[in-house]
Amino acid sequence: MLKVTDLAVARGGIAVLEGVTFEVAKGQAVILRGDNGSGKTTLLRTIAGLQEPLAGQVDCASDSIAYAAHLDGIKANLTVEENLKFWADVFQSDQMDKAVEAFDLGGLLQRPANTLSAGQKRRLGLSRLLVTGRDIWVLDEPTVSLDAFTVKAFAEIVKAHLAAGGCALIATHVDLGLEGDTLDVMQFRAKGDSTLSSFDEGFL
Numbered sequence: 001m002l003k004v005t006d007l008a009v010a011r012g013g014i015a016v017l018e019g020v021t022f023e024v025a026k027g028q029a030v031i032l033r034g035d036n037g038s039g040k041t042t043l044l045r046t047i048a049g050l051q052e053p054l055a056g057q058v059d060c061a062s063d064s065i066a067y068a069a070h071l072d073g074i075k076a077n078l079t080v081e082e083n084l085k086f087w088a089d090v091f092q093s094d095q096m097d098k099a100v101e102a103f104d105l106g107g108l109l110q111r112p113a114n115t116l117s118a119g120q121k122r123r124l125g126l127s128r129l130l131v132t133g134r135d136i137w138v139l140d141e142p143t144v145s146l147d148a149f150t151v152k153a154f155a156e157i158v159k160a161h162l163a164a165g166g167c168a169l170i171a172t173h174v175d176l177g178l179e180g181d182t183l184d185v186m187q188f189r190a191k192g193d194s195t196l197s198s199f200d201e202g203f204l
């Protein structure tokens with residue numbers, strides 16, 4: 001479903017990872033691991049098409065990737081409902097009600113997004129995944145700001161997505177309880193990248 005071949009990615013003009021090769025099959029979750037600053041976000045952004053690779057290839061069906069990251073794409077001055085409707089229009093989707101139910105947004109629909117708590121904003125941002133109807137979820141630390149109950153609920157949403165034939169590539173420091181393969185990006189660190197501090201590298 002997603003095939004990454006010999007990918008090299010850079011941040012700030014410096015190669016961070018090289019030779020990244022893996023596949024994510026239908027119904028599969030792959031969990032990305034690696035130290036702070038090792039290149040997980042850079043890799044996910046490149047796979048999602050937000051930045052060009054230095055080399056290599058990302059193969060998947062066109063418009064099949066839904067990307068969710070730290071900045072959740074929420075329009076602060078719109079209500080929760082208006083944000084959802086905006087995405088539903090963009091993605092020509094009829095999945096808005098499903099997203100509202102899955103992320104328990106029913107009581108927040110009329111609230112301007114800029115009045116939501118961090119965790120509520122994160123729920124709204126993640127609900128976009130369902131609205132897109134896309135098969136490949138590329139997720140960068142999706143559970144930041146979520147309480148324990150919502151982390152569990154989110155893990156169930158990801159499991160349902162996999163069971164429905166989707167797949168997911170997730171950078172997370174939290175155990176989502178998903179049965180998935182783990183890919184440690186440290187094995188792909190670019191030679192000569194000295195951007196990791198000695199602290200990052202665990203020498204202290």
Ligand SMILES: Nc1ncnc2c1ncn2[C@@H]1O[C@H](COP(=O)(O)OP(=O)(O)OP(=O)(O)O)[C@@H](O)[C@H]1O
Nearest residue numbers: 011012016035036037038039040041042043195196
């Ligand atoms: N905007 C930027 N300009 C220049 N360098 C950057 C920028 N953002 C990140 N970097 C550097 O790129 C490298 C990879 O960062 P990246 O965010 O991909 O790592 P990460 O594995 O996602 O880290 P974390 O676990 O801390 O989120 C790091 O050395 C980081 O300092």
